[in-house]
Amino acid sequence: MSPQEQASDRPRDLADWPTQSLRGHKLDGHRYTSKEFAEQEWEYMWTRIWLLLGREDEMPNPGDWQQEEVGRESILMVRQKDGGIKAFYNVCQHRGQRLVTEKKGHIARFICPYHSWAWNPDGSLDFVQDADDFPDGNPCGKLVLEEIPSETFAGFVWVNMNPDCVSLREFLGPVWDEWEAYGIEKWKRYVAKTTMVPVNWKVVLDNFNESYHVNTVHRPKGDDVEKLRIHSGVDTRYKTTRFDMANEGHGRMIMLGGYAGPAIDKEGAIGEPLASILTEWELDPADFSSRGEATREALQAARRKLGPDKGYDYFENLNDSQLTDAYHYTLFPNFAVSLWVDGFHFLRARPHPTDPEQCLFDNWWYAPDPEGVSSPVRTTAGLVERGAAVDHEEFEAGTQTMGLTIDQDMSIFPGQQLSMRSRGYRGSYLGGQETRVSRLHELIDDYIEGKRS
Ligand code: FES
Numbered sequence: 053m054s055p056q057e058q059a060s061d062r063p064r065d066l067a068d069w070p071t072q073s074l075r076g077h078k079l080d081g082h083r084y085t086s087k088e089f090a091e092q093e094w095e096y097m098w099t100r101i102w103l104l105l106g107r108e109d110e111m112p113n114p115g116d117w118q119q120e121e122v123g124r125e126s127i128l129m130v131r132q133k134d135g136g137i138k139a140f141y142n143v144c145q146h147r148g149q150r151l152v153t154e155k156k157g158h159i160a161r162f163i164c165p166y167h168s169w170a171w172n173p174d175g176s177l178d179f180v181q182d183a184d185d186f187p188d189g190n191p192c193g194k195l196v197l198e199e200i201p202s203e204t205f206a207g208f209v210w211v212n213m214n215p216d217c218v219s220l221r222e223f224l225g226p227v228w229d230e231w232e233a234y235g236i237e238k239w240k241r242y243v244a245k246t247t248m249v250p251v252n253w254k255v256v257l258d259n260f261n262e263s264y265h266v267n268t269v270h271r272p273k274g275d276d277v278e279k280l281r282i283h284s285g286v287d288t289r290y291k292t293t294r295f296d297m298a299n300e301g302h303g304r305m306i307m308l309g310g311y312a313g314p315a316i317d318k319e320g321a322i323g324e325p326l327a328s329i330l331t332e333w334e335l336d337p338a339d340f341s342s343r344g345e346a347t348r349e350a351l352q353a354a355r356r357k358l359g360p361d362k363g364y365d366y367f368e369n370l371n372d373s374q375l376t377d378a379y380h381y382t383l384f385p386n387f388a389v390s391l392w393v394d395g396f397h398f399l400r401a402r403p404h405p406t407d408p409e410q411c412l413f414d415n416w417w418y419a420p421d422p423e424g425v426s427s428p429v430r431t432t433a434g435l436v437e438r439g440a441a442v443d444h445e446e447f448e449a450g451t452q453t454m455g456l457t458i459d460q461d462m463s464i465f466p467g468q469q470l471s472m473r474s475r476g477y478r479g480s481y482l483g484g485q486e487t488r489v490s491r492l493h494e495l496i497d498d499y500i501e502g503k504r505s
């Protein structure tokens with residue numbers, strides 16, 4: 053039995069994820085720098101998988117649309133009259149002009165900026181200048197915008213450039229049921245930051261597929277090693293952490309959380325944010341000054357008892373562990389989520405259109421908004437006023453903060469990317485707690501080699 057399997061305190065009523073046997077990958081620098089490799093990823097992976105791209109509640113009315121870029125493609129998502137959403141390539145079928153350049157808007161018709169062809173929200177062509185001048189006949193009724201399979205789940209719009217794709221539910225596997233319990237479709241956005249970072253997208257995802265770096269990169273200044281075991285209330289030791297990998301390619305890591313643990317100062321005061329969290333749930337931090345390990349269960353009991361009355365109706369769908377612990381999911385290939393009892397921290401890396409040594413990095417946070425709860429929302433970018441309308445911010449890396457933890461991760465990325473070109477780098481040497489890193493690369497190779505589609 054592995055150390056993580058011996059962990060006694062872990063959720064038992066979530067479905068077990070299967071055991072995987074891996075080939076064991078050595079990650080060489082070529083994978084992070086080569087245009088040829090990036091091209092293979094595009095051709096055989098990016099264009100054949102489900103990608104989370106939009107948010108339903110940003111398109112509430114027919115004609116509302118969002119545009120999102122992934123690699124060389126720009127994809128339009130448009131709310132339809134029947135309430136559904138359709139996705140199209142942002143490409144005019146006349147001579148290929150992009151129909152929109154903005155991120156979102158509302159239209160009666162998309163009017164192409166080149167020759168004014170007018171496309172309806174359902175992708176049909178409504179108007180063409182000089183329609184009688186086309187030797188092959190009036191294109192209206194003949195041409196449509198190129199549609200892409202799309203589905204919605206957890207309030208997000210997912211698209212798949214493969215017309216013969218499996219259903220989103222099939223792709224998400226066990227993640228679907230686990231996320232469904234939270235009602236994330238009702239949660240509101242409290243952070244939305246995007247920046248271009250000078251690294252291959254896999255540098256970002258490798259990082260979020262392991263927690264081995266936490267005690268180094270996120271080490272609080274001045275703290276001793278014992279304190280480091282608890283970071284933001286979470287026990288980061290690999291021996292108490294549960295690591296899982298789904299057949300569909302997704303990863304799950306569960307860390308026990310809600311601890312004051314050793315993060316109590318010499319006077320017995322419990323540090324933030326846990327002290328405020330305890331108070332919010334009608335617990336007195338002073339009661340735990342000599343027993344920091346007891347806060348986890350106390351918080352679980354308080355949330356179980358008080359949650360429904362406070363408007364957290366979905367708590368009844370969750371087990372005790374989910375009321376305090378850190379559930380980290382990595383969705384193959386490019387999407388990482390820390391799912392807290394009251395927060396959905398969404399990290400995504402999107403490939404650059406042409407340069408394998410750059411990627412778009414998104415850091416978003418969604419949180420429930422129960423009626424009657426007025427306390428600010430705790431996010432990775434600090435406290436945000438509840439109910440605040442949060443705009444999507446795009447900026448150059450380093451010109452704004454992403455929030456302390458993510459800034460710390462980002463400070464590491466470029467140094468690693470530079471070494472991917474070094475003659476001195478012989479490839480990775482991975483630990484057991486980095487198995488999900490290895491699997492990410494193994495699956496990419498499987499897609500490229502046609503073993504998965
Ligand atoms: S390219 Fe769109 S109308 Fe000509």
Ligand SMILES: [Fe+2]
Pocket residue numbers: 259265266269270457461
């Ligand atoms: Fe990190």
